[in-house]
Amino acid sequence: MAQDFRLPDLGEGLPEAELVQWLIAEGDTVTLNQNIAEVETAKAVVELPSPFAGTVGKLHHAAGDTIEVGEVLVTFDTGDEPAAASSAPVAGTAEPEEEKATPNLVGYGAAPRKSARPQRRARVARGGATGATDTAVLEAAPHDAIVETPAERPVERPRSTPPVRKFAKDLGIDLALVEAGGVTGLITRSDVEAYAAHVGVVPAAQPDAAAAASTPAPRDEARVSRTPIRGVRKHTAEAMVRSAFTAPHVSTFHTFDITKTMRLVASLKADRSLEGHRIGVMAVVAKAVCLALGRNPSLNAKWDAEAGEIVEHHYVNLGVAAATDRGLIVPVITDADTLTLVELADAITELAQVARSGRTAPAAMMGGTFSITNFGVFGIEAGTPILNPGEAGILGVGSVQRRPWEHKGKIALRDVMTLSLSFDHRLVDGAEGSRFLVDVAGILQDPGRAMLLR
Template sequence: MTASPARAQRFREFKMPDVGEGLTEAEILKWYVQPGDTVTDGQVVCEVETAKAAVELPIPYDGVVHELNFGEGVTVDVGTVIISVDTDPGAGPAAVPAADAPQEAAPSAEEDAEPQGRQAVLVGYGAAPSSTKRRARKPQPAVPAQPESASAALQAELNGRTTPTPVVTPVPVPAAPAAPVAAPAAPVAAPAATAGRPLAKPPVRKLAKDLGIDLATIAPTGPDGIITREDVHAAAAPAAAAAPAGAPVPVAAAPAEPGTVDTAARERRVPVKGVRKATAQAMVASAFTAPHVTEFITVDVTRTMKLVQELKQDPDMAGLRVNPLLLVAKAFLVALRRHPEVNAAWDEAHQEIVYKDYVNLGIAAATPRGLIVPNIKDAGSKTLPQLAAELGELIATAREGKTSPAAMSGGTVTITNVGVFGVDTGTPILNPGESAILAFGAVKLQPWVHKGKVKARQVTTLALSFDHRLIDGELGSKLLADIAAVLERPKRLITWG
């Protein structure tokens, strides 16, 4: 079934785009518009979270929002229609949606005059079989027609995503006399056409999966035998729902032993998705693919800390973010220039080592959605003011949750600043596809032998993890020693740079 050309031109459908590199799905975090709102080309209508970042999506049409196909918190496949826009709202009432208009021969005048109902069909269940032949009908008493808007809304909501589903036009039956509505003794049975599998909307299926509830065990109470969110919640807490008021609710099949505590009531379960899921998968893949080696060095950074204070007063650095991380990044880049073999990647498919003549320096950033690693493109060619400007912008964007997937692709090496949490150091895991990662620990005042005397000096510990397929111990040690040497005597930024 397809919509008429006129309707297709009027109602424009916007599909979930691939906002990253080969992403397959995204979660709708927030809608900024609702049905009936006026939108313009380029207006942001929603925010979605991919496996890499949160991204705002602009609509490419002018018009009025006709329908939002998914609610907030729903994960949607790339290519699925998420919103439709009426680009000609002044043209009058819309024609019957394609999902409700089966393609068949035009009915006779007698048939066209008869009220007809529609059966909602869920994607994946099909429709009840019906005869393809028509026969003459006897006049039937008039049956009140169902409101078209409710039928269309139910059909669109049940269909869930993109594929229009055939519908069945049942034979009208005589209207039954009106009677007082009484509470049913049992939930409404599902239609015979869907007896093989419970009916539920995609968000309800997801809720049941998250709560570990089998839909087949739930008695539906929704219209046409559809399982609702309330049905799932009721099934998740059967004891609480069935117990009389004031009666104790059992928490286990067997009586608890004396002194034990019910911990389940004090636990929270959060689905792993979005950035957190992608980070977990990447770290597991990295840890079990690249053989990691981690080396440590403790260094006196008193001169570097003094230089940081001087740079904050330098007119050329006015308005820029100047901190120890900036000089650690610059020291890392200088050391990489002295040891370019470190800046490489392992190509397993072609059994090759790819040496790179550019450095995309990643900065690990902790965000409410999880750890992300945006990178500064071609960082090795930046001056210190340029590096400071891009570093400040990168961190600010990450904290706002606005980092684009492109900003997180193509990294070659990374710095993780664990010192901001008061941690001395750690054993960082490589960002997948990169050759090395440097952990910068907390800078602390410690006793240190300086010019033959024990003095209080500002000291930090660096940890370098590297891919041992690419970098042997000698090369990795030289790189780490050079980073430490620059931070101990920052004038080497000039002599070595």
């Protein structure tokens, strides 16, 4: 029996994903929950487990294709037989719609439930520009559709993606009349095209691809390279633009003597009992940030415009920015304020390794309350980091440099660092931001002070 596996919503509400590679081939035998493909969402590369056990009948896409949620990825031959005819309903009763058991995929949560309603109910949307629904389109709708007025049933927006909504709008089709073909309930472009064919709507002619391909490219095209904006880089760009034009950013800087922290790090690296733990400057900075946030809660808050509230967090979910081949991502260390210095160091090492491999799960980048970014690893002294959307602050960690510095009334060579703090001025006043930065620097100037803090 042929079973289609459609691209599921991977838990982020993202409308599409790019197929990175197939881990199977047509004709292969697969088991339930065996990984069959790698796809890249706007946040991470994710492995897809098989929802069926059987033989791979057809792969519907190639590596590099962008696939919308709900589109068929692969067709399996499961070898299952249809239900026996002896299970026919008793005469005089309505035959129930055949219920196909959808396996529960590892990592996707519970399998979706089908509606108990045997017939789809098409609704009449309130008038758009004309104030009424096109009656010709309604008359061409499936005969089993039941038309309801807004008074009978609240109008809900059909689940779809922006490109599909635009496509339907260009054709003059109300998405409320289109049946979603997949188990996700998401209306896809193919669903709209099928409905358009049913009601006799002809899409506008597209430019001839062959003619376009035969047109010689401008000479300058040979002098440049073009890369589609998609995946992690596209998501990062959208988030940064949204942050920059939503939250009023303020940045402040502090340069100070970090020699005692560098000596602490060196002593920890030489401690054989800590062999296998990479305790570096970033781990100590992370610990200092957690301690300072407890004393400066306005930096560990968010602006909830919808609720009209300022939400202060009584925990620290620390985002640590990581540069990868696919772009910048910010995995989160949950409840970082409860971890010891060694545990923080291990968490930072692990998330960096996972990020570089491209395996950071979307869920691992959610729920951050404050972030740090280390541009010192590139030899940069200072910068103006952009806030992660929904967070009040982000701390930039500059490079450690040996400089002549005043120490105990004399000039000496000391280890010096600059911290760069950007914060949301709606949540954090200049004085509060400065106090936080001084608190972090104070701990790093003399790590023994941390023993006095709660």
